[in-house]
Amino acid sequence: MNKYRIKRTAGFSSTFSELIWRIFLLSLEHKFHLFIALGAVILGAFFQLMIPGLLGKAVDQAIEFLETSNAEVEQLYWTGLLLFSVSTIRGFFAFIHSYLGEAIGQNMAYQLRMKYFEQLQKLSFTYHDNIHTGDLITLGILDIEGVRMFVNTGFLRFFFLLTLVGGGLFFMLKTDLFLGLISLSFVPIIAWRGTATGLKLRINWLIIQEKLSMLTKVMDENLNGIRVVRAFCSQSYEMDKYNRSSLEALRLFDKQISMRVSNDSLMSFVFLVSLGLVLWFGGQRVYSGEISLGTLTTFLAFMSILQQPVRQIGMLVNSFSRAASCGDRIFRVLDRKDYVDDNEKGKQVLDLGILEFKNVYFSFPGENQPQILEGINLRLEPGCTLGITGPQGSGKSTLAQLIPRFYDPTSGEICLNGVDLRDFQLKTLREKVSLVQQDTFLFTSTVKHNVLYGAPWASEEEVIGASSKAQLHEHIDHLPHSYQTLIGERGLTLSGGQRQRLNISRSIILNSKILILDDSTSAIDAVTEKKIRECLMEGASDRITIIISHRLASLIHANEIIYLEEGKISEQ
The missing domain is CATH 3.40.50.300 (P-loop containing nucleotide triphosphate hydrolases)
Incomplete structure (x- = not known):
């Protein structure tokens, strides 16, 4: 066997979990800031979970103040001040995790761009001879952007959602088991629907990225050959070609939007049904004196807080799906070994000979x-x-x-x-x-x-x-x-x-x-x-x-x- 044979490894298709894990390892290169952001996410969610209880307490205190002449209004003021303080602290932690999450994503994108560009400099001309420049440009811009967004819209959002739902589940079931079960009935349905839609979105994202590469390729060829196009009066032909590629991408985006909108509509319907059930059964329990109006307010506030993050499960899965799809395409290039060995430990060419x-x-x-x-x-x-x-x-x-x-x-x-x-x-x-x-x-x-x-x-x-x-x-x-x-x-x-x-x-x-x-x-x-x-x-x-x-x-x-x-x- 020729010891100098060029090493060639075709791009491989990793599993979803392998791709997400690999992207997560990239974020760990900034682990100090990542763990601070993660701590801010958890603390922010914890302080947000305090708000429904304070709202319920404020309602009960207000009713007591109106119904009882000797009630102390100072308690209501202190509750309001505490509510304001908790909201302010929650906002501070939200700022910290959003800022650091975006900063980590941008740094990841920078490092990934540099690794990608360096790899392109090393890959053999055989590779470059068989791939279009437009594909490589799309990978270096759009696909890296998909990976960049993962930290903020994927990883950190996952822990935010986990803390909110877990904490909400604990507080609501502890306060009233029956109302808690009704209040949280929408969570598994929305979670299942969001996950199923997200998996479909991943497949669609892969196709969209390919179509965007094709669109870039058509434009790149047109601009590089603009003199030939005009010399042969082929502007109409080029417009038709670009229009066809654009329409294909548009149809895929329409499909993407359709899946997301139908998913959001179903989630809204399930949430409103759950909200109606809580109002119906909760109102009866308030009327019978089993719970206070403040407790019902707490449940409604919990549902209001939870519904948006839970509805974002679809966006969360979409973020994971897009990151995996884009990461797969980028890693296929980064993992290629078909380049001429530069033999850094080899001999130096000193003098010219035969x-x-x-x-x-x-x-x-x-x-x-x-x-x-x-x-x-x-x-x-x-x-x-x-x-x-x-x-x-x-x-x-x-x-x-x-x-x-x-x-x-x-x-x-x-x-x-x-x-x-x-x-x-x-x-x-x-x-x-x-x-x-x-x-x-x-x-x-x-x-x-x-x-x-x-x-x-x-x-x-x-x-x-x-x-x-x-x-x-x-x-x-x-x-x-x-x-x-x-x-x-x-x-x-x-x-x-x-x-x-x-x-x-x-x-x-x-x-x-x-x-x-x-x-x-x-x-x-x-x-x-x-x-x-x-x-x-x-x-x-x-x-x-x-x-x-x-x-x-x-x-x-x-x-x-x-x-x-x-x-x-x-x-x-």
């Missing part, structure tokens, strides 16, 4: 994937310039991307100084390789920032020198703010040739020991290309240069030329 391809084969992961490269054998010494040509799809760019280890060979070895590239530290290897790719990508920033992207330490003179070798300095000098001129998204304010020259200057400034030009002058005129080629050859004696091109004129300085066809070297 670069060898030894019977290299490559195919993309998956069953029945065709061989992209077959039996490649090459030997390149310092000062050598290799030219590679061949028809499209013959594996030229793939061969180039194996050198900085964007991909690893399926079998065979690529060695530098007799050492397999996979035995080097990935960072030091890539510092020695400059790959100028055919697809030019520029950042939305200044010209200078783009030139310096791989070498932020370079001086102003080095920036100008690299731009001059790429035949770009004169053009930059005529821009409104010279090297400080902002270029548009992906450099669209520059011409194709200017973007390619800026891309070349970005690699020249690195002065790497291995320079790979992958069809990087296709948009540059022949005269300018010749000047660039001559400048590049000036320092070619102490490096390995690989030029990939369909133009034979671009390969004129090559010491050796190979012709790739169907992944094989057919001529050399």
Whole structure:
């Protein structure tokens, strides 16, 4: 078995409890604040449970004051003051738990975003080749938001509800068993209904998140290809496509709303029936003198306090469901191991030596994937310039991307100084390789920032020198703010040739020991290309240069030329 085989682990589907537990473990990274928030929740619920008893006591005292001439009104005042104090303290604890819950959620989201972004930097190009950018953006924004809300609307609300219902159950049954049972009769029905609805909502949330990813994908493609869309007058087609995706998402949201509204309506009906029964039987017991009006008021106040949290069981389950659904999608990405091993404990690339391809084969992961490269054998010494040509799809760019280890060979070895590239530290290897790719990508920033992207330490003179070798300095000098001129998204304010020259200057400034030009002058005129080629050859004696091109004129300085066809070297 090849010891260098890339590790690949497909995303797995965890159970609901595993996902919730994993999200809870994330919140435990802020356990100090979490336990303070949890304490505030329990204390806040405890003080809220004191309010019905004080209300009932105040009613009895008021009746006694009205019916008895010698009743002391001060007792009623003290009860009112105590009620005000308890309500104020309850509000204080509510503020504490809401603030800390939100703060913990935001910190969780921050850490999750950073882990997610770091993972995207490490995942192999094979992964990125097979997933749409819009899906990744949706995961990094909407799904992380679903996990963020779990602490406040899920975990803390669960303990708040548990304390209120448990405490209410104890006080009401202790005060009057019969009325207590009637008062709490709505709790199990609403709890069951809320749980059942929440489980359905989880499935719907998964589908909604997928549809939102699709919606983001459609918009992303449209905006990136806006020039193509308008050139072919396809605005109506794009509108129809976006409208279809939007309608699919709208139908799912309608279904979500329908389930929640019907659930809330049923809960309200059950609560009102229970309230009516308490008034009916409680009124009879007050009339017969078995209980006081204050006691009945206490029961009604308890029901009033409990009905909202109990009705929120649906929201609670929905919060758990959404967190589990979103967490599942995020953890699928975070748990993937299909990345090129960076071998941090490996050797450092110190000096340039002989670069060898030894019977290299490559195919993309998956069953029945065709061989992209077959039996490649090459030997390149310092000062050598290799030219590679061949028809499209013959594996030229793939061969180039194996050198900085964007991909690893399926079998065979690529060695530098007799050492397999996979035995080097990935960072030091890539510092020695400059790959100028055919697809030019520029950042939305200044010209200078783009030139310096791989070498932020370079001086102003080095920036100008690299731009001059790429035949770009004169053009930059005529821009409104010279090297400080902002270029548009992906450099669209520059011409194709200017973007390619800026891309070349970005690699020249690195002065790497291995320079790979992958069809990087296709948009540059022949005269300018010749000047660039001559400048590049000036320092070619102490490096390995690989030029990939369909133009034979671009390969004129090559010491050796190979012709790739169907992944094989057919001529050399």
